[in-house]
Amino acid sequence: MIRLRPSRRDDLPFITTLERHPDNRDLIGQWTDGEHLSAIAGENGREHWIVERDGERAGYLIAYDCRPSGAGIYVKRILVGDKERGTGSAALREFLANLFARPGVAFVWLIVRNENARAQAVYRKLGFTRFDPPPADERLYEGIDDAPADRCFRMKKLV
Ligand SMILES: CC(C)(COP(=O)(O)OP(=O)(O)OC[C@H]1O[C@@H](n2cnc3c(N)ncnc32)[C@H](O)[C@@H]1OP(=O)(O)O)[C@@H](O)C(=O)NCCC(=O)NCCS
Numbered sequence: 001m002i003r004l005r006p007s008r009r010d011d012l013p014f015i016t017t018l019e020r021h022p023d024n025r026d027l028i029g030q031w032t033d034g035e036h037l038s039a040i041a042g043e044n045g046r047e048h049w050i051v052e053r054d055g056e057r058a059g060y061l062i063a064y065d066c067r068p069s070g071a072g073i074y075v076k077r078i079l080v081g082d083k084e085r086g087t088g089s090a091a092l093r094e095f096l097a098n099l100f101a102r103p104g105v106a107f108v109w110l111i112v113r114n115e116n117a118r119a120q121a122v123y124r125k126l127g128f129t130r131f132d133p134p135p136a137d138e139r140l141y142e143g144i145d146d147a148p149a150d151r152c153f154r155m156k157k158l159v
Pocket residue numbers: 023024027028077078079080081082083084085086087088089090111112113116117118119121122125
């Protein structure tokens with residue numbers, strides 16, 4: 001059974017060990033301990049969730065509420081340790097179900113690297129499609145520490 005619970009400070013070693021693992025570090029951005037702790041504390045509208053599988057930590061998910069800028073909810077990062085067992089899909093499905101129950105949420109978006117076919121498969125399966133905002137709106141959809149723009153693209157799912 002997959003569930004999400006808020007991350008805690010004592011989850012930090014689990015989170016950073018997973019993030020910095022050679023299997024993962026070329027696929028996702030790398031945060032300092034301080035950045036994770038800030039998100040765990042909910043600063044700047046950030047949300048940090050632990051993915052649990054059968055009661056054990058299996059991964060994490062970070063999201064921002066970007067509604068004040070009109071840019072919807074941004075899934076900044078999703079990562080699971082034991083891949084291709086359905087954990088990532090179930091965790092994101094759970095996040096989306098809770099998200100869309102919140103008032104005022106119209107859409108959710110994320111950035112994925114061109115070469116990350118597995119993540120793209122998960123997002124498509126859950127209803128995300130590629131979107132390229134018009135140049136005037138691009139600044140709303142920027143991930144500060146993501147891959148260079150020519151190596152990734154954005155995907156979006158409406159409510
Ligand atoms: C991306 C990630 C969260 C997905 O979680 P997961 O538990 O491994 O994924 P799932 O088992 O739920 O689903 C994987 C799907 O990808 C498909 N897949 C795997 N490799 C693939 C490939 N090379 N091309 C296309 N599809 C692929 C699988 O068939 C499966 O689809 P299905 O359920 O329809 O059969 C996880 O793999 C991960 O942590 N990756 C490293 C970090 C990362 O890339 N994060 C996303 C950054 S945008």
